[in-house]
Amino acid sequence: MSTICSALGRSFGRRPRPLFASLQAEASRAFSSTRRRRIMDTSGFTDDELVVHDGVGKVCARFPNSYWQERDASEKDPQEFHAALADAGWLGIALPPSLGGVGLGLSEATMMMQTIAESGAGMAGAQAIHANVYATQPLAKFGTHHQLRETIPDIISGRSRVCFGVTEPNAGLDTLRLTTAAHEVDGGYEISGQKVWITCAQVASKMILLARTRSLDEVPKPSEGLSLFCIDLDRRRPGLEMRRIRKMGGRAVDANEVFFDRYRVPSSALVGAKGAGFAVALAGINAERCLVAGEALGLGYAALERAAAYARERVVFGRPIGTNQGIAHPLADAYMRLEAAKLATYHAARLYDKAGGGREGSSEQSSSVAVGVAANSAKYLAAEAAFTACERALLTHGGMGYAAAFDVERWFRESLVPRLAPVSREMVLNYVGERVLKLPRSY
Numbered sequence: 001m002s003t004i005c006s007a008l009g010r011s012f013g014r015r016p017r018p019l020f021a022s023l024q025a026e027a028s029r030a031f032s033s034t035r036r037r038r039i040m041d042t043s044g045f046t047d048d049e050l051v052v053h054d055g056v057g058k059v060c061a062r063f064p065n066s067y068w069q070e071r072d073a074s075e076k077d078p079q080e081f082h083a084a085l086a087d088a089g090w091l092g093i094a095l096p097p098s099l100g101g102v103g104l105g106l107s108e109a110t111m112m113m114q115t116i117a118e119s120g121a122g123m124a125g126a127q128a129i130h131a132n133v134y135a136t137q138p139l140a141k142f143g144t145h146h147q148l149r150e151t152i153p154d155i156i157s158g159r160s161r162v163c164f165g166v167t168e169p170n171a172g173l174d175t176l177r178l179t180t181a182a183h184e185v186d187g188g189y190e191i192s193g194q195k196v197w198i199t200c201a202q203v204a205s206k207m208i209l210l211a212r213t214r215s216l217d218e219v220p221k222p223s224e225g226l227s228l229f230c231i232d233l234d235r236r237r238p239g240l241e242m243r244r245i246r247k248m249g250g251r252a253v254d255a256n257e258v259f260f261d262r263y264r265v266p267s268s269a270l271v272g273a274k275g276a277g278f279a280v281a282l283a284g285i286n287a288e289r290c291l292v293a294g295e296a297l298g299l300g301y302a303a304l305e306r307a308a309a310y311a312r313e314r315v316v317f318g319r320p321i322g323t324n325q326g327i328a329h330p331l332a333d334a335y336m337r338l339e340a341a342k343l344a345t346y347h348a349a350r351l352y353d354k355a356g357g358g359r360e361g362s363s364e365q366s367s368s369v370a371v372g373v374a375a376n377s378a379k380y381l382a383a384e385a386a387f388t389a390c391e392r393a394l395l396t397h398g399g400m401g402y403a404a405a406f407d408v409e410r411w412f413r414e415s416l417v418p419r420l421a422p423v424s425r426e427m428v429l430n431y432v433g434e435r436v437l438k439l440p441r442s443y
C-alpha cells in the first residue's frame, strides 16, 4: 500500500478505526512474535502509538546510517526521505481525514518524530519534516476553506514543503518584539524585515510567517498587532532573499537568514483574524515542544543503544569495557533519564490532545496553561536526557566516538539542537518559575 495513512483517512471519518484496527493487529503480532529491537520500554503506549512506531520505523529502515552520514557531509537535503514518508501518507498524521490526513493526534505525531530520530536519521531526519507536522496545526485550525483545500493536501502529499518563520535577529527569544512588518496595500500586504534560523526555507514553497500588521508603538500590548500568514516563497519575485547558515549539526537540512523587502503577498495569505496572530500561532507552539521532545528521545535512545552494543563488544584489558562500572553506570543512568523524560513527553502530548490543542483563548483556558507547562517541561527534560545519553555514548566509544563512521559524533552534535530551540532551557525555567511557582518575573 503506497499510502497507508491517506487510505485510512479516505475511508474512515475523523478517526479511521477499522483499517487502523487491522494495522494494529498486524503490529501487535509483530511486537509479540519478534524480539524487541529497541531498548525503550514500550509498555504504557497505546495501540495507535505502537502502530505508528512500527509503520514509520519500516519507512525509516530504508534509509541506513550511511545515507545520513553522506547527507551530513554533503549538506544535501534528504528529499528521498521526505518523499518516502509523504508517499506512505505519514506527513498528514495529525491532520483531518477530510483534508487527506490520518486524523490522529499529537501523541502519535510525537511517536512518529521519535521513531525517525531513533532510526539513526537523528535531528536531520526529523527536521526535514518537522514543520510540515506542527506548522500546519494553526493552518488546519484557523485557515480559510481556500487555504485548507489549496495548501494542506499538497503538504501531505509532499508536493509542497513548508517552513516556519518566527525568529528574528533583533528580537531573539523576546518573540513579541519582532518587527517584520506586513503593510496592507491594495489587494494584499507588503512584507519587509528579516527572519533568522529558518529551517528548510531553501526547499520550502510555503512559509507560515509571523509578522506585525501594527507596529509595537501602536499597540497597548506587544502580543497585539501580530498576524499569521501562509505565504508562497517565490524566489523569482522581487523582495525575497535567503542566505544559508553554516551550522554544527543536522547539516543535511538547511537553516537560513531570510530577507523580505516589500515582498508582495495577497490578502488571502492571512491565517485567522488580522492582529490575532500570536494566539493563532500558539496552536503550533505547544505542539512543537512535544514533537521536539520526541525527537530528542529518539536521538538519546539511538545513541544509548549504540553505546551499549559497543560496550558489550569492545574488549580492552582482556574483557568487554561494559564490565567496568565506570562505563555501565553512566549508561544505566542515561537510560533512566530517557525513560523518565519519555513519560513526561507522552503525558504532555496526550494532555495537548485532550485539551483540543490547548490553545490560548479557547474555552480550555485553564488546561492551556497545564498544556504549556507540560509541553515545556517535556522539551526540557527530553533535551537534557538526550544530551546526556549522546555525550556518554560518544565517550563510551573512546577515540572511535570521534569518527564519523560510528554515528555517535553526529548525534552528539545534533543533541544540542533540542537544548537551544525552539525555546532555550533558561526560558523554560523562567516559564515554570512564573506559571507554576508564581515567582516574580525576572525580565
Ligand SMILES: Cc1cc2nc3c(=O)[nH]c(=O)nc-3n(C[C@H](O)[C@H](O)[C@H](O)COP(=O)(O)OP(=O)(O)OC[C@H]3O[C@@H](n4cnc5c(N)ncnc54)[C@H](O)[C@@H]3O)c2cc1C
Binding pocket: 163, 164, 165, 166, 167, 168, 171, 172, 173, 174, 196, 197, 198, 199, 200, 250, 255, 417, 420, 421, 422, 423, 424, 425, 426, 427, 430, 442, 443
Ligand atoms: C538548528 C536550529 C533551527 C531553528 N529553526 C527555526 C525555524 O525553523 N524557525 C524559527 O522561527 N526559528 C528557528 N530557530 C531559532 C530558535 O528558535 C532560536 O534560536 C531560539 O528561540 C533562541 O533564540 P536566539 O537564538 O535569538 O537566542 P537569544 O534570545 O539571543 O538568547 C541567547 C541566550 O540568552 C538567554 N536568555 C535570553 N533572555 C533570557 C532571560 N530573560 N532569562 C534567562 N536567559 C535568557 C537564552 O536562554 C539564550 O541562552 C532555530 C534555531 C536553531 C539553532
